[in-house]
Amino acid sequence: MTFDGLMELLGEERFTALGGLLIGAAFGALAQRSRFCLRASTLEVAHGRFGGRLAVWLLAFSTALIATQGLILLGWFDTGNVRQLNNPGSLSGAIIGGLMFGCGMTLTRACASRMLVLSANGNLRALLSGLVFAVAAQASTRGLLAPARTAVNDLWTIGSAQRDLLALAGVGHGGALLFALGWLAAGAALVRRNRVSAWASLGAMGVGLTIAAAWWFTWRAAASAFEPVSVHSLSFTAPSADFLMLVLSPPGARWTFDTGLIPGVFLGSFLAGLAGGDLKLEGFKDGSSMTRYITGGCLMGFGSVLAGGCAVGAGVSGASIFVLTAWLVLWSMWIGAVLTDVLVDRPSQGGTTFTLQEVSR
Template sequence: MNLDFMLEALGDRSSIALIGLLTGTLFGFFAQRSRFCLRSATLEFWRRSGTEKLAVWLFAFSTAVLATQLFSLLGWFDASTSRQLSSRGSLSGALVGGLLFGIGMVLARGCSSRMLVLAANGNLRALLAGLIFAVTAQAALAGILAPARLWIASWWTVAPETRNLLGLLGLGHGGGLLFGLLWAAAALFFARRARLFAWGLWGGIGVGLMVALAWLLTYQVSLQAFEPIPVEALSFTGPSASTLMLFLSPPGQPLDFDLGLVPGVALGSFTAAWRGKELKLEGFKDGHSMRRYIFGAMAMGFGGMLAGGCAVGAGVSGAAIFALTAWLTLIGMWLGAGLTDWLVDKQGRNP
């Protein structure tokens, strides 16, 4: 894939920021139209109350796995240089962070990407929760919560060569494709049971394609750019903190993929809601609801930074390249969400 024209016309930094903006815009559009949300999928699974949101998430997940592994099989993409596979990882951080993130997304009634999508539609609850999420993530990265994050992450670490599940299991990218096909079959099964609406199907596929496309384009730019460009895909913990610091720090912060991604998602979601006549201002109904959202956003911010990824960053992007820590984080999210729903919301469902 030749990106020389774009790199020469815009420069390395502007090009990667534009890629973040474009993939983010399309992700936001597809996520808004499909109602893509890991929290909703986990609750349907644990409550056995339906399969519509579960099918949407499975379409996004399986598409990301299939497309990413296909790009790898064709030689267009190599995940070995990504942060998730090239650096030392923390299994304790992945497990504890995933659990905290799962707890937080149930309390805040949405994961970090869902909050950004809803905030762009006029949901003030999601806007406040998203801001608290970003502040907490920044505090966990380089602020008052950083020592706690580093301490938990140090409990159980692994070398880079043990983070690639496909390599550990000897499956290769062909095995990754087969695995993705199995999840795609599950998505079709649940979609048929739920009689999934058209945007649920195509929007979920679109979300997954944006994850794979981000992997492919950032890798190709990293090969052709003069400056070092990280190979990455969609994630919302680090990018939310980076975008927040863009407004709080002195001007001159260099452009990167993350700084294009967050505004792009907001733009795409706003456009989808505007076209669907779904723009609507919504606020909190009482103080208890506000406290719940605040605590949930804080748990997600710390948990996402501890785990090294959010519901999209670890649960879809990291899982698509079969990073061991990403899969542990995803498992932690499902367990944390199910346990929190059972402890906190069960009484409300069964008076």
């Protein structure tokens, strides 16, 4: 059955939600098996290592860029209706929000997507942090923190034309593809150097492919649907906040791609964890650690709304279409995460002790 025929059979809302569920499930399973996480990568770099977790992140990142730019070159996706490239942006929000998110993900020991993946495997620390993240994101979007978010975003804004990094650099999508291939080569070199397993490598590349798949699916759905469909890729800030409100509000809300995304990621991670024997209940060891995770969740929620996306939404999805503010967010997240490790974690640990177990949490 054709794409349009299946949409007509299921109805536009159910069809787009089903797409979010399936792509989300693929992301959840692949992220769980590959241990994909921006925080883990930054921690390795902060401790002077270029290890396996960085290799996994680079493979996912570069694959997302290559696949997305390939879709554009083939005419199977265009950015004409993508919000990030057709609306003004905030440089102040990108920088400050990125720094806050980076700080928060170091405190919670996971980025936003990783928290959802770990929650499905029984990690109660990640579950609480994720709930706090969603509440803070909702408060920053439409609630008590919205005026503060607006004030910071208004400090330094740019027009939509200034957000297109490819246009600013004077290169086309072919140049972007070559640039991405360079990152893929770096990731492949680290895979070989650190003897990353083939399954982890393929899982990481699969994570990148889900980013491109989401771009294609929402773009294709928008072209066929009568009702407006937002063209976007994977992100966990607005979807987490919206899913929380969907659960708390009376029935009747409109189904979207994001409606299926969050439960899809949870389901995919749970099934992958079940298959791999990774399901295990984990809690807090004391009250101070709970304070740390709650603080981190708040910083991530407010910071990601400021920045216009999380480590996946801005750091990978936005970067895959070369949005200037997304790349600025990504670098700010790295800086914020490294500074928090240096200024907070190392002094509390009495040095620079570093283990693979700490990276994996």
